[in-house]
Amino acid sequence: MDGMTRRIEQLQQSLRDQGFDGWLMYSFRKNNPIAGRILELPAHLTQMRRFFYYIPARGQPWKVVHAIERGTLDSLPGERILYSSWQDLETALAKITNGSNRIAMEYSPEAAIPYVSVVDAGTIELVRKATRAEILSSADLVQYFDSTWTDEQFRLHLEAERLVMNTKDEAFAEIRSRLRSGQRLTEYDVQQFILSRFRDHGLVTEHLPNCSVNENSGDPHYEPTESLFKEIREGDFILIDLWAKRDVPHGVFADYTWVGYAGSTVPEKYEKVFAVVRDARDAAVRFIRDELASGREVYGWKVDDVCRGLIGSRGYGEYFIHRTGHSIGEDVHGNGANIDNLETRDDRRLIPCTCFSIEPGIYFSEFGVRSEINVYIGADRAVQVTGTPVQEHVLAILS
Numbered sequence: 001m002d003g004m005t006r007r008i009e010q011l012q013q014s015l016r017d018q019g020f021d022g023w024l025m026y027s028f029r030k031n032n033p034i035a036g037r038i039l040e041l042p043a044h045l046t047q048m049r050r051f052f053y054y055i056p057a058r059g060q061p062w063k064v065v066h067a068i069e070r071g072t073l074d075s076l077p078g079e080r081i082l083y084s085s086w087q088d089l090e091t092a093l094a095k096i097t098n099g100s101n102r103i104a105m106e107y108s109p110e111a112a113i114p115y116v117s118v119v120d121a122g123t124i125e126l127v128r129k130a131t132r133a134e135i136l137s138s139a140d141l142v143q144y145f146d147s148t149w150t151d152e153q154f155r156l157h158l159e160a161e162r163l164v165m166n167t168k169d170e171a172f173a174e175i176r177s178r179l180r181s182g183q184r185l186t187e188y189d190v191q192q193f194i195l196s197r198f199r200d201h202g203l204v205t206e207h208l209p210n211c212s213v214n215e216n217s218g219d220p221h222y223e224p225t226e227s228l229f230k231e232i233r234e235g236d237f238i239l240i241d242l243w244a245k246r247d248v249p250h251g252v253f254a255d256y257t258w259v260g261y262a263g264s265t266v267p268e269k270y271e272k273v274f275a276v277v278r279d280a281r282d283a284a285v286r287f288i289r290d291e292l293a294s295g296r297e298v299y300g301w302k303v304d305d306v307c308r309g310l311i312g313s314r315g316y317g318e319y320f321i322h323r324t325g326h327s328i329g330e331d332v333h334g335n336g337a338n339i340d341n342l343e344t345r346d347d348r349r350l351i352p353c354t355c356f357s358i359e360p361g362i363y364f365s366e367f368g369v370r371s372e373i374n375v376y377i378g379a380d381r382a383v384q385v386t387g388t389p390v391q392e393h394v395l396a397i398l399s
């Protein structure tokens with residue numbers, strides 16, 4: 001039995017366990033990366049027409065492909081149906097789903113989970129018309145088959161953790177050295193230094209890392225460029241956010257944020273806010289550990305409530321303007337459960353062999369504080385924090 005046949009059998013078991021009659025994967029011009037990854041479709045695949053791949057809870061899969069792209073799904077098991085006209089397509093969809101009442105697709109009601117809200121409304125309407133079935137979200141299936149890690153991937157994460165944390169230390173050391181020697185230094189210089197160290201360490205990243213100073217640290221998604229940046233001077237507050245993975249097949253990301261002060265003694269106003277962020281971060285981790293140890297299920301939205309509740313109780317609730325954390329995988333923002341009850345209500349469970357960030361932040365117009373760690377839930381439901389040692393105080397860079 002080949003690997004994909006085994007995977008199809010695993011998918012079918014999950015469909016039965018979750019009460020689905022089948023999973024209908026759809027793609028047009030490669031607009032469904034989830035299907036591409038789960039089905040391990042070749043990267044070079046030419047796909048200018050729609051395809052559907054139906055995995056029933058029992059029995060053989062079906063491939064519906066256009067007549068001029070008949071080889072599109074040849075790497076997958078199942079019987080092929082060719083279509084040319086839209087009428088042929090509707091007939092094929094009705095045939096392959098005959099008898100199915102509950103079908104999963106990459107759809108999220110009201111786009112509650114945007115990461116899996118891939119299939120457009122028109123296609124959902126087409127499938128409902130052709131199949132007469134109820135279309136449900138594949139979000140939980142996606143988490144199991146696109147967001148869980150193998151033991152090797154966790155090992156690669158720990159390698160990335162060590163190298164990313166080393167790079168963070170090197171970046172703060174570079175700031176210290178340049179300030180002490182009186183050399184000009186900018187946010188962009190630090191960003192480029194981090195990228196150069198990533199290359200030296202054999203790491204790759206999806207987006208550019210961030211170094212932001214003073215008011216720029218109050219913008220969670222600020223990014224310096226070659227023409228837009230601030231100089232870094234003694235007395236500045238500095239936030240560094242960096243993420244990367246090993247440059248190997250199926251590498252997974254490590255993603256951390258630290259803050260520092262360009263001086264020998266950190267002003268109380270920064271340390272006070274950092275203490276709130278730190279306590280909220282630690283409360284979230286403690287809640288996850290306690291719930292899992294007690295045998296209870298943990299949901300992304302509940303963890304967000306714990307973290308957000310602590311910040312609100314300290315009087316800073318209105319300044320915490322993003323979710324508590326995001327899924328981490330082969331993409332830095334993965335397709336698993338997010339730690340979120342603000343931007344969305346993520347009601348997916350945190351399941352074994354998945355990783356996510358915990359990164360509360362408090363943002364003002366003059367500065368912003370964030371602390372980010374990664375949390376991995378092992379196969380035995382044990383919770384491991386990566387990005388250690390975690391930050392306990394604002395770093396006094398010139399001490």
